[in-house]
Amino acid sequence: MNIIINSKTNILSCEGEGGAHELALYSPEAFTILSREWLRVGWALRYYHTFSWLGRPILQLPDDLLRVQEVICSNRPDAIIETGVFDGGSLLFHATICEALGNGRVIGVDKFVSDDTRAALRNNRLSERIALVEGDSTDPHTVDQVKKLLPGSGSVMVILDSNHTADHVKRELELYAPLVTAGSYIVAADGVMRDLTDVPGGDPTWADDNPAAAARAFAHDHPEFELRQPDWKVHDSPLTGNVTYWADGWLRRKPE
Numbered sequence: 013m014n015i016i017i018n019s020k021t022n023i024l025s026c027e028g029e030g031g032a033h034e035l036a037l038y039s040p041e042a043f044t045i046l047s048r049e050w051l052r053v054g055w056a057l058r059y060y061h062t063f064s065w066l067g068r069p070i071l072q073l074p075d076d077l078l079r080v081q082e083v084i085c086s087n088r089p090d091a092i093i094e095t096g097v098f099d100g101g102s103l104l105f106h107a108t109i110c111e112a113l114g115n116g117r118v119i120g121v122d123k124f125v126s127d128d129t130r131a132a133l134r135n136n137r138l139s140e141r142i143a144l145v146e147g148d149s150t151d152p153h154t155v156d157q158v159k160k161l162l163p164g165s166g167s168v169m170v171i172l173d174s175n176h177t178a179d180h181v182k183r184e185l186e187l188y189a190p191l192v193t194a195g196s197y198i199v200a201a202d203g204v205m206r207d208l209t210d211v212p213g214g215d216p217t218w219a220d221d222n223p224a225a226a227a228r229a230f231a232h233d234h235p236e237f238e239l240r241q242p243d244w245k246v247h248d249s250p251l252t253g254n255v256t257y258w259a260d261g262w263l264r265r266k267p268e
Contacts, residue, residue: 015049040250047255051204056211060257063101066108068132070101073257077105080171080199083242084109087196089116090166093158095149095184096174096201097122100129106171107138117141119161121149122174149174150183159191167193172223173201181226185263189230189237194268197242200227203259224260231263240264 013028022037026045035042051073054060063070070077084092084106092106097120110116118141125146133142143161147154149172162168170188172181181200192198203224208214231239241254241262 013045013049015045040252043251044253048207051255051257052207052211055204055208055257056213065101065105066136066138068101068104068129069099070105071098072102072105073255075255076201076258079242079254079256080106081109082245083197084116084169085113086242086245087167087169088113089169089193089196090163091117091119091161091168092171093119093121093168093188093191094171094173095121095188096172097125097129097144099126100133102171102173103133103142104136104138107141110141111138117143117161119143119145119158121145121147121154121158123148150180150187152187155187158188162191167196169196170198171201172199176202176205176223178221178223178226178229181223182230185226185230189234189263189265192265194265196265198237198263198265199258200224200261200263201258203227203261204257206259227260227263237263237265 013026016025017037024035024037024042024045026033026035060071060073063072063074094102094106097103103118103120106118110118120142125144130144133139145154145157147157168191170192172184172188185198185200189198200223203222205218205222206224209216209219227239231237239260239262
C-alpha cells in the first residue's frame, strides 16, 4: 500500500490492490490505516523489546497491557493462566494487578524457565501470587499440573503467548478453554503476525499460520465462545478498535 499524508490539506491518500482513495486525515478510518503501518514498522524495529515491568523484560505492546488490565479489573479472576513465561515480566504485571485488587494468582507455563527468572520471581514481594509450571503447554501432564493449582471455585482467565503457530495455538485452545469460566476470556496473543508477512523479520507463511487463524477456527467450532474485543471502560472517542498485537485474539466464554 502507498500512503501519502498531506498535512496542509489534512488528507490521507491510499493506493493499494483495491484502488486509490482519499480519507480525512483526522478520521477513524485514517487512524486505523496509520496504526496498522505503525504496528508493522514498530514490530520490525523490535519496539516491543524496549519495555520492562518491575525490572523484568515484558515483550508486549503497552496498549495490550492496558487492555488486559481493564479486563482483570472488571472480571477479577481468581486465577490467570499464561503460557509463555520468557523473563517473567508479564507474570509480574498480572500479579501486580491482582495484588492491587487483593485477589487472584498467576500461573506461568513454559517448556523452560531459566534459573535467573525463577530467582527473580521468587525474590519479588509478589511471589506468593505467582506459580510456575515447567513443561510443554500442550502436554496433558502439564495441563494436569496447572489444574491442581486452580482454586476449587472462582473465575479463571487464560492468555496464550508461547508457540504462535496456528496448530499449536489450536491445541492450547482445546486444552485450556475448558478451564475458562463463564464471562471470562482466553486470549490468543500475537495475531498481528498475519500483517507482518512482508516486513523485515516476517514470514510469508504467517498469512495463514498465526494465532488469529486458530482463534477464529476455534470460535467457529465452539459456540460457547465468541470472538469479542472487551468493551472499553472509558470511551469518549469515535474510535472502536484496539491498536493491538492481539488481533482477533479475545475469546469470551458466553455467560451460562
